[in-house]
Amino acid sequence: MKFSLLRFSTVAGHFRLVVVGGGTAGCAVTSKFARLLPKKQIAVIEPKKDHYYQPGLTLAAAGLMNFDQLHRDEGSVLPHGVNWFQNSVQRLLPESNELRLDNGQAISYDFLVLALGIELRYDYIEGLSSGTESVLISPSISSIYFPEGAKKTLEELNKFPSGGVALFTYPAHPIKCAGAPLKICFLAEEIFRRRGIRSNSFVRFCTSNSRVFGVPKYAESLERTIKKRGIEPYLQHNLVKVDPERRHAVFELLNEKGKGTGERKTLEYSFLHIGPPCSPAKALIEHAQKNEQNANALQLTDPQGWVKVDPRTLQSPAFPNVFAIGDCANTPNAKTAAAVSSQLKALSKNLKNVMNNKAPIAEYDGYASCPLVVDRRHVILAEFSPNGPMETFPYDQSRPTMFAYLMKRYVMPPLYWMFLLKGYWEGPATLRKIFGIFARKSNAKFHCSLQKTFPDIQYTIRRSSPSSTICKKYR
Structure with missing residues (x-):
């Protein structure tokens, strides 16, 4: 195991919080709560020793990024003071607040976050x-x-x-x-x-x-x-x-x-x-299959193995001390890293509330994003929820632009490593509100300056006259 014993412990027992999964969602949740809970009160279950920036694999496969830019050791992206178990979960026992690892160890918890991701089949x-x-x-x-x-x-x-x-x-x-x-x-x-x-x-x-x-x-x-x-x-x-x-x-x-x-x-x-x-992870599929044999059991998962949660609060209806985030949840949003960032905001607030015997009131809005690379200089920055587009920037994001490519290539990787995995980045909702202000007629000059900087973008002024007419006024 390539990690420092000063940073990580693997003593089985009882933990205040157990996070199953050390991918994007698992790291973000762990980092967030490592700043809130005492040391050694969080356990992370993740068998893999390597962590990859998966959104960069497409660019690397086309020669637009180096593969070594996409990799970190798992130990380097987990926060100090947590208990990292380099094992797989073999069995989930939410009725007794326990889980079993593939090496036979038993772990119990007060609160559980499932961030098992998704399996390639x-x-x-x-x-x-x-x-x-x-x-x-x-x-x-x-x-x-x-x-x-x-x-x-x-x-x-x-x-x-x-x-x-x-x-x-x-x-x-x-x-x-x-x-x-x-x-x-x-x-x-x-x-x-x-x-x-x-x-x-x-x-x-x-x-x-x-x-x-x-x-x-x-x-x-x-x-x-x-x-x-x-x-x-x-x-x-x-x-x-x-x-x-x-x-x-x-x-x-x-x-x-x-x-x-x-x-x-x-x-x-x-x-x-x-x-x-x-498909869902093996442990979730097996849990779903066992539940099929016991119709009276409380349902942690749906019949396919996706974790059943309230799509807004991300809390399990059957087990109030259990939450799920990311690809393993049965929420209707697209399964992307961007979705995790917005889910993190709701989950962290709700889990803190539940830990303090309060009701979960924060809501995930279904946001997801997919920067659609159409060539080595242009990207369609698709942002959406199950209800339709949820665009952040004050231009028509269905247009391929170099601005969006620069975001994809140079902004999003450090945003991932330095902010999302560390639990700081909670999605662009605040930015969306700020840019919404600049999207009005009273701030049309701002649009014109952006259009001069990024001429391949067609800006639209919401609730006002066409941008071309307004920009003419400032030329």
């Missing part, structure tokens, strides 16, 4: 039964959803043959970072263009959905970009089988409701990028 696809290992050993197949797969993606894109067919898939199952399969599709197309092989090559985006993105405003912009770039969209196509030797990808065709029609289509490929089906 390549094994759901016939022909890839060994999961990530199948992706790595299969020729001309890759996926940016894990570090080794992202490295292989970069290699495959740089040796993609002239006249070849590149397929990029999006699953019918839940998936984290729903924009990633389309982002790497755009970046691959640009790489082929820069290599001079695009004119006689085929790029196809195969999605299980009826549109290329779930939010109509951004879908319209993305569809225009797809058409302009000559990318072929295959809608309502769900990848169910791969034959690596013959380089055949088999898709089940879906209807408008996302249900299988029984009809299948086989596409040949020279390169296949897989957006993986995902």
